[in-house]
Amino acid sequence: MQELYIDSVNHRYGEREVLSSIFLNCKIGEVVGLLGRNGSGKSTLLKIIFGDIKPRFIHLKIDGQFTLKGYLSKHIAYLPQGYFIPHYLKVKDLVQLYANIYREQLLEVNVVKLNLNEKVGNLSGGSRRLIEALFVIYSDAKYVLLDEPFSQLAPLVAEELKQHILAFKAHKGFVVTDHYYQQILDVSTRIVLIHNGCNYAINTEDDLILNGYLPS
Numbered sequence: 187m188q189e190l191y192i193d194s195v196n197h198r199y200g201e202r203e204v205l206s207s208i209f210l211n212c213k214i215g216e217v218v219g220l221l222g223r224n225g226s227g228k229s230t231l232l233k234i235i236f237g238d239i240k241p242r243f244i245h246l247k248i249d250g251q252f253t254l255k256g257y258l259s260k261h262i263a264y265l266p267q268g269y270f271i272p273h274y275l276k277v278k279d280l281v282q283l284y285a286n287i288y289r290e291q292l293l294e295v296n297v298v299k300l301n302l303n304e305k306v307g308n309l310s311g312g313s314r315r316l317i318e319a320l321f322v323i324y325s326d327a328k329y330v331l332l333d334e335p336f337s338q339l340a341p342l343v344a345e346e347l348k349q350h351i352l353a354f355k356a357h358k359g360f361v362v363t364d365h366y367y368q369q370i371l372d373v374s375t376r377i378v379l380i381h382n383g384c385n386y387a388i389n390t391e392d393d394l395i396l397n398g399y400l401p402s
């Protein structure tokens with residue numbers, strides 16, 4: 187079974203329980219959109235899956251194999267909320283570093299092709315964000331976690347990013363969270379809402395109102 191599977195996630199920061207009993211799964215071919223109010227624990231959940239945060243409890247399986255930290259499996263790539271690539275690295279060096287199976291395809295993407303000799307820190311905020319997202323998407327990993335990939339992107343660039351995600355959908359599973367929820371609704375095959383530490387399946391936009399994510 188080609189699946190990222192997380193069950194019974196429980197996490198506290200000090201006395202505060204942020205995630206109480208989360209279940210999430212993502213198969214190859216799926217784009218799971220993760221929505222939730224500010225502070226509901228979306229970033230925490232992605233960090234737990236990748237292995238940046240050790241929760242009180244997690245049951246994590248990747249393709250049926252039990253693991254404690256996602257990154258150890260080498261099947262998970264993760265775009266954190268902030269910049270994560272050191273500003274002094276050049277785009278061409280990053281292509282060597284991140285891309286292997288999909289290197290040729292990545293070199294054909296305009297923002298990469300046109301900036302090969304640039305340092306990442308010299309790119310505009312939006313181009314830097316797009317390039318970081320692309321390195322994660324075009325990595326060898328089967329499962330891709332994207333935390334707010336659309337923030338800082340102009341509408342046309344956000345559209346381009348969605349096309350990259352959709353182009354890889356047949357080969358990978360995505361978990362994507364963002365407050366540009368329309369982008370998430372557009373690109374996702376299904377939506378999960380994190381609310382009060384638990385997960386809820388969302389079937390219609392009305393469910394987002396009923397669960398207090400969108401105003402009525």
Ligand SMILES: Nc1ncnc2c1ncn2[C@@H]1O[C@H](COP(=O)(O)OP(=O)(O)OP(=O)(O)O)[C@@H](O)[C@H]1O
Nearest residue numbers: 199200204222223224225226227228229230231365
């Ligand atoms: N290192 C930390 N120590 C203590 N509390 C933290 C820490 N990191 C996050 N929190 C708290 O945990 C809660 C969940 O944070 P998290 O960043 O996961 O939420 P989020 O859903 O991603 O929010 P947003 O949509 O605003 O980015 C918040 O109340 C936050 O203040």
